[in-house]
Amino acid sequence: MLLIYCPYCEEERSELEFRHGGDAHVARPTNMADISDEEFQEFFFLRDNPKGLIFERWRHIHGCGRFFNAARDTVSDKFYRSYKAGEPKPDIPGVTTATEKTVETYEATEGTAK
Amino acid sequence: MADQALRKAPLAGRHGGSSGARVTPAGPATRLALRAGSDAIGTLSLAFGLELPQRPKTSASVTGRHALWLGPDEWLLIDENGADLLGIASGVSALHSATDVSHRNTTILVSGPDAAAAIAAACPLDLGTSVFPVGAAARTVLGKIEIVLLRTGKEDYRVECWRSFSPYAFGMLVEGAEDAGL
Ligand SMILES: [Zn+2]
Numbered sequence: 001m002l003l004i005y006c007p008y009c010e011e012e013r014s015e016l017e018f019r020h021g022g023d024a025h026v027a028r029p030t031n032m033a034d035i036s037d038e039e040f041q042e043f044f045f046l047r048d049n050p051k052g053l054i055f056e057r058w059r060h061i062h063g064c065g066r067f068f069n070a071a072r073d074t075v076s077d078k079f080y081r082s083y084k085a086g087e088p089k090p091d092i093p094g095v096t097t098a099t100e101k102t103v104e105t106y107e108a109t110e111g112t113a114k
Numbered sequence: 115m116a117d118q119a120l121r122k123a124p125l126a127g128r129h130g131g132s133s134g135a136r137v138t139p140a141g142p143a144t145r146l147a148l149r150a151g152s153d154a155i156g157t158l159s160l161a162f163g164l165e166l167p168q169r170p171k172t173s174a175s176v177t178g179r180h181a182l183w184l185g186p187d188e189w190l191l192i193d194e195n196g197a198d199l200l201g202i203a204s205g206v207s208a209l210h211s212a213t214d215v216s217h218r219n220t221t222i223l224v225s226g227p228d229a230a231a232a233i234a235a236a237c238p239l240d241l242g243t244s245v246f247p248v249g250a251a252a253r254t255v256l257g258k259i260e261i262v263l264l265r266t267g268k269e270d271y272r273v274e275c276w277r278s279f280s281p282y283a284f285g286m287l288v289e290g291a292e293d294a295g296l
Contacts, residue, residue, distance in 0.1 A: 009170045014238030016255050062255045064185035
């Protein structure tokens with residue numbers, strides 16, 4: 001069973017109590033009415049889907065009910081650390097964010113598959 | 115046609131479990147879902163006659179009345195003597211939100227030396243005495259449903275669940291109790 005640390009309950013709890021909430025640190029434009037469709041699309045729909053380190057929102061829905069953020073590895077499913085909503089993106093020592101070079105794109109791996 | 119609706123206890127007449135863990139429906143109680151900021155905690159505690167707990171997984175109990183920490187600004191209040199909790203809350207002017215959930219929930223009591231094992235059959239929470247001592251409380255899951263668990267004694271637990279889920283919860287706990295006795 002995967003255990004996830006909830007920064008509000010201050011302990012590890014079963015993954016069964018949690019629900020995933022998408023990417024963290026997506027800043028909502030303050031001038032929503034003025035932005036272009038492309039800018040809205042970028043904010044609302046487009047996500048990086050990185051291989052490796054990702055910062056996500058999680059909700060302890062069957063526990064304290066709170067949303068929080070967590071740094072997780074999308075390959076190993078390892079949770080590096082969780083932190084309260086509103087806190088800045090933490091540094092994860094020894095772990096770097098995926099770059100274009102390390103991300104496996106469809107074009108690179110499957111694009112020519114027949 | 116009956117001219118009066120009758121209120122039926124959701125688990126009336128049920129009993130089960132094993133020699134190590136008795137599973138019984140608890141009597142009716144009044145319940146309150148309470149939300150409040152830290153500035154209202156003092157006033158609300160005074161009104162309810164118990165200190166609203168502010169640490170995770172803790173509760174406060176005074177003569178059949180319990181306040182369970184569910185989240186940083188959220189409590190479940192239970193009064194086994196049927197006190198009008200909503201009436202008390204409505205007399206508090208400090209900003210808070212209170213919803214009467216007396217009949218949304220029902221309670222199953224699990225007691226005996228195998229009580230923790232019976233609950234653990236379907237609940238992922240660590241029920242070890244060092245991390246879930248007497249008085250500990252938490253919202254968690256039991257099988258496919260959400261519950262609120264309160265440890266009332268060394269071998270005694272209150273399992274709060276939604277009324278419509280109670281036959282499922284009861285069956286699950288009875289099954290767990292039987293398995294724990296094997
Ligand atoms: Zn939590």
